[in-house]
Amino acid sequence: SGQNTILTAANAAQHGAFDYLPKPFDIDALTSLVQRALKAPPKSSVRAINPESQKAISDAGLPLIGRSDAMQEVYRIIAKVMNTDLTVLIEGESGTGKELAARAIHQLGSAKDGKFVALDLAALPAAEINRQLFGANGEPGAVHQTGGTLYLDEIGDLPAEAQTQLVKFLRDATGARLIASTRRNLGRMVEEGAFREDLYYRLNVVRLAMPPLRLRKEDIPELARAFLIRAQRQGLSAKNFDKSAIDLIMAYDWPGNVRELENLVLRLAVLSPDDTITLRDVERELRAGASEQKGASGGFEKDIETLLHRHIMGDLISSREDEESTVYSRVIDQVERPLIRLALSVTAGNKVKAAQLLGMNRNTLRAKINALGIAEE
Structure with missing residues (x-):
């Protein structure tokens, strides 16, 4: 194609194309693709995208505009998964258009006749997440909808209890298609014990990476x-x-x-x-x-206070006065770990420079790295 838009890729897939290769293309890549296509079994059905779906993408999907190589890969993956029920994990920084990509998959695909239900997990307190996801007082939750697409934004912010419930639900779920997104590194969160490994692999069936704008300036x-x-x-x-x-x-x-x-x-x-x-x-x-x-x-302190209120209020309330609480040390550990990792990242792993950046001596930094189990890359 010389047009190189999401609708080009989607229409190619709907008309039975084996794959989508935007111009200009590498001749070796084209040859390899043709060889694989010749060996593939024929596709059984062909359906054009209806005008309503095209209009919805044109109206709602402006951040999916782009003809860069990075966006071509996004379009290819969307075209391949839109008519499947596979779970998709969309990764990317804030503002890269993760929800718009999810809506494109829904609107162009086989789930378009159902509802698109989006939950922003980063914006909901833990109790509200459980209620909206799994229901309460006889009312069904979002996971119980039939057909359509359930989009869970910022899945990395899902509390541990809700992670467990979601795993149980996904084991035998037959309802809506699930698309999740995150700005976090879920693989690293799994290593740190902050995200369930079994949930990660159930979500990460198809990975779609949304590129930051600085990497597609064209x-x-x-x-x-x-x-x-x-x-x-x-x-x-x-x-x-x-x-x-x-x-x-x-x-x-x-x-x-x-x-x-x-x-x-x-x-x-x-x-x-x-x-x-x-x-x-x-x-x-x-x-x-x-x-x-x-x-x-100046609102940083307020942001921190809001996060603490959301994540540890239940622990503080349930703790008795006569028992030793671990809330303080746990919160400090959770703050120190990403802070130290960030300092090591910006100093390319130089512990002397990282210690200077953090305002501590090298031995203290080394001790904290060991105590917190921070992997040295």
Whole structure:
């Protein structure tokens, strides 16, 4: 295909294509693919994607725009799994479009006639997660729906008790198709005992990695223009970018990924006084965004307090005054482990530099590495 969009890949799969190879392609890869296709049994049925599904993807799937190599791999996997019941684990940083990929799989595939039920596990307290997932007081939970797709966002935030219940349910589940996503490294969480190994392997049947925007910068101009079109459809005046504005947008690293780009473009569509968005307009909004992030850094303590309230309130309430509590040491261990691992990562494993970065001596750092069971890579 010369179009290289998600609908190109999906239509190819629906019309019985063995695989999807976007242009430009490597001749050796093409030869190998043809040889495998000749040996494969014929497919039994062919179904075109209906116009409603195409419209839903076009309207809701803007972050799935892109013709980069990284996005072509995303499209290939979506095309291969959309008409199966296989569980899909979508991995990627915040803002990369994980839910939109899940919706694309649902809308283009065999589950499209059922409901798409999405639960953001990172935004729910533990008790509410159990209620919404498994039901309560005779009311069914999300896992009991028949047909359609159940999308569990940030599955790495699922509490231990709910992990156990989900494993039991998945052993004999025959209801909705399950798609999960995470910004975390679940494999590492399994090694640390923070995520059930059996649940990980039940979820990780097909892995779909959503690339960060900084690794597909060639898609940025098309995305930015698509977001301007969305703003116009919402009633704002038509605008465009001049070359210097696009160059600056291309040079930025986008830590918030596609979501951050979309927010910037929508702000520019509202606030830029002229029909052409200039370099100065983009600079102004990027500086404003940086200032907001700096001002919001004072909320870090509140964020920590919220996380602690969610994860350990039950332990604190159930602990008796006359018994020795391990809550404090457990929380400290759980905070120290990722902090030390991050310091080792940014210093390429240099313990002297990592200790200096953390404000402790090397022997203390080594002792903590051993005590916390941090693997030295």
